[in-house]
Amino acid sequence: xxxxxxxxxxxxxxxxxxxxxxxxxxDISDPYGGAFKVSRGLTTAFPDRVKTTPVSEQAIAGxxxxxxxxxxxxxxxxxxxxxxxxxFDQLLNHITKYHAMYAGQVTCPVMFRAxxxxxxxxxxxxxxxxxxxxxxxxxxxxxxASPYHEPxxxxxxxxxxxxxxxxxxxxxxxxxxxxxxxxxxxxxLLASHAGSEGVLPSVCLSLVPREECALTIVAYGYEALLAxxxxxxxxxxxxxxxxxxxxxxxxxxxxxxIDASVSATRRLLTVEEGTxxxxxxxxxxxxxxxxxxxxLAKPVEVLASQPTVIPGxxxxxxxxxxxxxxxxxxxxxxxx
Amino acid sequence: xxxVIVPTSDVNSETGVIVEWKFADGARVEAGDVVADIETSKAxxxxxxxxxxxxxxxxxxxxxxxxxxxxxxxxxxxxALEAHRAAMKAEENAAAEAAASAGVRATAKAKARAAELxxxxxxxxxxxLITVKEVEAxxxxxxxxxxxxxxxxxxxxxxxVLLIGGARGATQVIDIFRGGTGQTAVAIVDDDxxxxxxxxxGVPVVGGSDRIGPLFAEGAFDAVVIAISTSVAARRKLRExxxxxxxxxxxxxxxxxxxASEVTMGRGNVLCAFVQIGTSAIVGDNNFISAYNSFExxxxxxxxxxxxxxxxxxxxxxxxxxxxxxxxxxxEPGVELxxxxxxxxxxxxxxxxxxxxxxxxxxxxxxxVPNR
Numbered sequence: 001x002x003x004x005x006x007x008x009x010x011x012x013x014x015x016x017x018x019x020x021x022x023x024x025x026x027d028i029s030d031p032y033g034g035a036f037k038v039s040r041g042l043t044t045a046f047p048d049r050v051k052t053t054p055v056s057e058q059a060i061a062g063x064x065x066x067x068x069x070x071x072x073x074x075x076x077x078x079x080x081x082x083x084x085x086x087x088f089d090q091l092l093n094h095i096t097k098y099h100a101m102y103a104g105q106v107t108c109p110v111m112f113r114a115x116x117x118x119x120x121x122x123x124x125x126x127x128x129x130x131x132x133x134x135x136x137x138x139x140x141x142x143x144x145a146s147p148y149h150e151p152x153x154x155x156x157x158x159x160x161x162x163x164x165x166x167x168x169x170x171x172x173x174x175x176x177x178x179x180x181x182x183x184x185x186x187x188x189l190l191a192s193h194a195g196s197e198g199v200l201p202s203v204c205l206s207l208v209p210r211e212e213c214a215l216t217i218v219a220y221g222y223e224a225l226l227a228x229x230x231x232x233x234x235x236x237x238x239x240x241x242x243x244x245x246x247x248x249x250x251x252x253x254x255x256x257x258i259d260a261s262v263s264a265t266r267r268l269l270t271v272e273e274g275t276x277x278x279x280x281x282x283x284x285x286x287x288x289x290x291x292x293x294x295x296l297a298k299p300v301e302v303l304a305s306q307p308t309v310i311p312g313x314x315x316x317x318x319x320x321x322x323x324x325x326x327x328x329x330x331x332x333x334x335x336x
Numbered sequence: 337x338x339x340v341i342v343p344t345s346d347v348n349s350e351t352g353v354i355v356e357w358k359f360a361d362g363a364r365v366e367a368g369d370v371v372a373d374i375e376t377s378k379a380x381x382x383x384x385x386x387x388x389x390x391x392x393x394x395x396x397x398x399x400x401x402x403x404x405x406x407x408x409x410x411x412x413x414x415x416a417l418e419a420h421r422a423a424m425k426a427e428e429n430a431a432a433e434a435a436a437s438a439g440v441r442a443t444a445k446a447k448a449r450a451a452e453l454x455x456x457x458x459x460x461x462x463x464x465l466i467t468v469k470e471v472e473a474x475x476x477x478x479x480x481x482x483x484x485x486x487x488x489x490x491x492x493x494x495x496x497v498l499l500i501g502g503a504r505g506a507t508q509v510i511d512i513f514r515g516g517t518g519q520t521a522v523a524i525v526d527d528d529x530x531x532x533x534x535x536x537x538g539v540p541v542v543g544g545s546d547r548i549g550p551l552f553a554e555g556a557f558d559a560v561v562i563a564i565s566t567s568v569a570a571r572r573k574l575r576e577x578x579x580x581x582x583x584x585x586x587x588x589x590x591x592x593x594x595x596a597s598e599v600t601m602g603r604g605n606v607l608c609a610f611v612q613i614g615t616s617a618i619v620g621d622n623n624f625i626s627a628y629n630s631f632e633x634x635x636x637x638x639x640x641x642x643x644x645x646x647x648x649x650x651x652x653x654x655x656x657x658x659x660x661x662x663x664x665x666x667x668e669p670g671v672e673l674x675x676x677x678x679x680x681x682x683x684x685x686x687x688x689x690x691x692x693x694x695x696x697x698x699x700x701x702x703x704x705v706p707n708r
Binding site for chain 1: 348349350351377378441443444445446464465467468
């Protein structure tokens with residue numbers, strides 16, 4: 001099943017199973033069903049709890065915060081992740097702080113769903129992966145959609161806990177099929193789940209057992225899909241064997257599966273589509289270099305997009321955003 | 337023949353689902369007819385044909401199709417359509433057969449190496465991805481099990497010993513026996529297949545560790561010495577393997593070494609030339625003690641320890657299981673090393689070291705220059 005449909009079914013299921021769930025967003029009413037059709041059918045099935053809002057992300061965030069304080073579980077669709085900047089104040093100064101500011105008497109469990117990512121020629125303000133600006137906000141979990149994780153699990157995790165969540169969905173995943181591990185495999189790759197208790201598990205992918213891999217790659221979202229294709233290609237063609245660790249929750253980071261893999265490979269490459277500098281990979285690199293100090297064969301490599309504005313021209317965008325060719329080049333360097 | 341293409345500029349969808357075929361497979365359609373509805377993630381799209389002809393559906397209703405490929409073809413006549421359908425069927429069958437025979441997964445390098453060495457990939461373990469390593473191992477391992485050498489015979493009054501490990505450690509143990517300990521090395525086992533059938537100082541390598549049990553059951557040897565000094569983990573693993581097979585270990589103590597009064601010694605210890613064990617010392621099992629080691633009186637050694645040459649302890653020193661000592665180490669009285677402590681060559685230990693710690697040594701570099 002393609003990701004956008006699975007996400008749509010997961011929303012139906014969450015609304016159906018949990019009466020606290022409400023869904024808000026721009027243009028999500030039927031028959032349009034949202035810019036990426038993820039909300040299709042929701043207003044028809046749950047007209048009382050699924051509402052199209054005015055074109056105001058501040059309003060969506062503020063109303064969601066109020067609903068959450070009132071005991072609901074709002075899931076807010078932000079049409080393009082780029083517009084999350086308009087929700088930032090509500091998230092930073094209110095939603096993630098109420099619990100502490102009111103001495104634990106209230107909780108504010110809001111989930112923001114936001115399509116991120118480029119490679120589509122949508123230009124500077126509709127192609128970004130700005131989640132890095134939301135990493136490290138205390139009491140905010142950031143979860144990334146991935147081709148190897150069922151989307152409902154992210155909703156179940158949100159509904160089971162009392163914290164706000166930012167769920168970033170790379171828009172190129174929408175038309176892709178979900179390939180969660182089955183029988184220890186994802187296609188040609190060996191696949192397993194790993195992670196700490198109570199955290200959405202990471203998926204570990206490799207062509208050969210971990211002990212035979214010489215590099216760990218950690219990547220999330222659409223970049224995980226690109227990395228997996230490179231891992232397979234370099235393994236099958238050149239016997240450059242890597243293990244790819246794909247987390248669902250990207251903040252706070254669950255280091256256990258990365259630690260375990262790096263213990264075997266002694267090399268790490270992080271991959272993300274966001275721009276370089278002050279990035280997710282920088283954070284992972286800092287921790288792994290600390291915990292594996294003296295045992296790494298090479299310094300951790302961080303691959304991120306060029307720190308500039310995403311161009312509208314497709315050819316230029318391909319150079320600027322991390323693509324499969326960049327990942328391949330980095331892996332070859334790391335293993336040379 | 338012409339292709340029926342989905343008319344979409346939707347960059348957000350790579351595939352669509354055929355909601356409905358408006359005409360049956362093989363039916364006559366006219367230019368402009370809408371032949372199918374396709375649902376993408378964005379919309380339901382009508383698919384018109386731009387020419388007239390007979391319709392060959394390339395996917396069933398409800399099937400998911402890539403939007404970049406034709407979903408149907410149009411033919412001038414029913415005969416042309418059927419001929420194409422038959423050709424497609426044949427192609428599918430051939431592809432299915434090829435897929436079935438391609439159950440072997442191997443890297444490009446492994447395939448090339450297999451062709452070079454004449455290895456049939458299907459004869460290898462196909463449950464995993466085959467790499468160059470597996471291909472080369474298969475060539476090394478291409479032996480006839482019956483052709484593996486048998487253990488040597490030995491005089492009846494000597495202890496017949498099987499050595500585990502056919503590398504340099506084996507030469508040391510064989511040399512100890514040659515010094516007249518009343519023991520004879522009758523065979524060696526080693527899991528490195530490339531060593532099988534070779535000899536170390538005239539003692540044949542008769543196979544891998546899987547032969548220990550059967551050979552013992554045949555009565556081919558009396559006891560085992562583990563002749564590997566480089567890995568304490570391997571020493572432990574192999575000792576446990578022997579224990580699980582109820583195969584006894586024996587000591588190999590060089591004639592030049594001195595074991596003092598009232599020493600308690602376990603089994604499977606290798607004491608190379610000029611080793612001294614002081615009075616009342618306790619030595620565990622399966623330790624590999626290199627030449628010129630001296631463990632003074634009232635030392636306590638654990639098991640699976642390995643030392644380099646020239647390690648000297650003072651009295652009452654304790655050395656835990658699986659410790660690994662380098663070359664030329666001095667240990668002061670009463671110092672205790674926990675389990676799995678590693679000590680760098682040249683260290684002088686004045687105080688105890690907790691388990692699972694490494695003692696590092698500042699290396700004093702000796703500069704080597706050409707003569708002037």
